[in-house]
Amino acid sequence: MNNAWLVKTLLTIFTVLLLISGIVAQNTAQQPPRSREISEDDGIPVLTKHLPDWENTRNRVVYVLNKNDLQNALGSRPILDLIEFESGTEAVTATYEPGKLLLVEYTTPQASSDADIKINQKLLETGQNQTTVYRRIGNYNAFVFDSTDQTAANLLLDQIKYEKNVQWLGADPFMLKRAERALVKGLSEVFVATVYTIVGGIGIAILLGLTVGFIYFRVLEQKRSTMQTFSDAGGMTRLNLDGFTPEITPSGLLNK
Secondary structure (H helix, E strand, C coil), X not given: CHHHHHHHHHHHHHHHHHHHHHHHHHHHHHCCCCCCCECCCCCCECCHHHCCCHHHHHHHCEEECCHHHHHHHHCCCHHHHHCCCCCCCEEEEEECCCCEEEEEECCCHHXXXXXXXXXXXXXXXXXXXXXXXXXXXXXXXXXXXXXXXXHHHXXXXXXXXXXXXXXXXXXXXXXXXXXXXXXXXXXXXXXXXXXXXXXXHHXXXXXXXXXXXXXXXXXXXXXXXXXXXXXXXXXXXXXXXXXXXXXXXXXXXXXX
8 A cells, every 4th residue: 555655645746847847948039139239118038129110010020139030030141141140149020012131230230240241242243132121320231122012111121220229338439539530520511611701702802803893894885985076286287197087177277
């Protein structure tokens, strides 16, 4: 009887362990991938909220943290082999009317820039520019696959905004460089504005001079046209070689 009770107890414990392991495995399978940034308000990954019209598309968004999940969501595409999910890279994808949108976020601008160069080269080599619209937006590398209307695809990408700010706990190490860049930019703008002002002033002065000179010339021409005769003798007696000097009558001569 003791042996039967022991066997029954062991079977009960084994059954309970199986149930517990099944529940744990189910919860683990259903648990979504963990994002680096989760919204504190609703627990939704921040990257998802940067999708166009994310409130209405959140139910069909696929969150990706590795290449296998990426290929399962979008199929086998050569361009996807260039996306490396290292050092915290994450992505989201959703289907829109213009095509399938993929939004990849890299942790550093350098990683995003390196991927951008490789992706553009791959698109040129494979000739997928007709069906794939690609753009780098901040640290985001965004794709629209299977697009039949590139204008609509570009309008979809226009709705993606990179709105993340970096805040330093201590002194900003790049503050001096930014100040130097701002100074150079400000001086260059002042120089260009000064050149435009000088050139514009010279141009206006030339135009005003030409206008005043033309008006003065026309006024003199009009006065000259009203004069019947013109003599350079200054009222003195001269030979009437040009026919303009009036004839001197004998009555006008002095009597001897």
